[in-house]
Amino acid sequence: MTDRPEAGCGAAIFDESGRLLLIQRLREPEAGAWGLPGGKIDFGEPARETARREVAxxxxxxxxxxxxxxxxEIIDGGDGRHWVSPxxxxxxxxxxxRLMEPEKHGGFGWYALDALPAPLTSPTRALLATVKTAPTLSSDA
Incomplete structure (x- = not known):
């Protein structure tokens, strides 16, 4: 356990049908819950790059x-840590x-916003509080 917040990030990826890509966490924080792909930001690594790297x-x-x-934010999601995440x-x-880290994730899938699996991670719930519908996909990067 650390006495300082740590930084992570996640990616909200929607398909052409407006479905959200979720993975099931097998490890803390929030083991067993379904959430956005992402992970810990390494020192000196921009958060956007972390999101791309973690998804890959x-x-x-x-x-x-x-x-x-x-x-x-996740404050003690079962691991005694405080995470702040864009x-x-x-x-x-x-x-x-495809599932690349089966030791960390129990599965993945594309889910309609009105048919999400449960339970959901805190970051996924924060995203859902922000968006009511899937964003329109564009070719802008």
Missing amino acids: EELGIEIAITGLACMS IFFGRVVSGTP
Whole structure:
């Protein structure tokens, strides 16, 4: 446990049908919950780059970041830590999602906003409080 907040980030990736890409966490914080792909920001690594790297590591896809969706915090989500995380909108530019880290994730899927799995992670709930519908996909990066 640390006495300082740590930085993470996530990516809200929607498909052409407006479905959100979620992964199931097997580790704390919030083990068992469904959430956005993402992870810890390394020192000196811009958060946008972290989001792209983490999505590639977790799901084997390349994404473009299209904007900042919201900010999220997890305060002791089961690991005794405090995480502060920007959540970025992203879109797939290449690849097909696949489970790359089965030791960390129980599965993944595309979900309509009115048919999300439960439970959801705190960052996913923060995103949903910000957006009521899927953003319109564009080719802007």
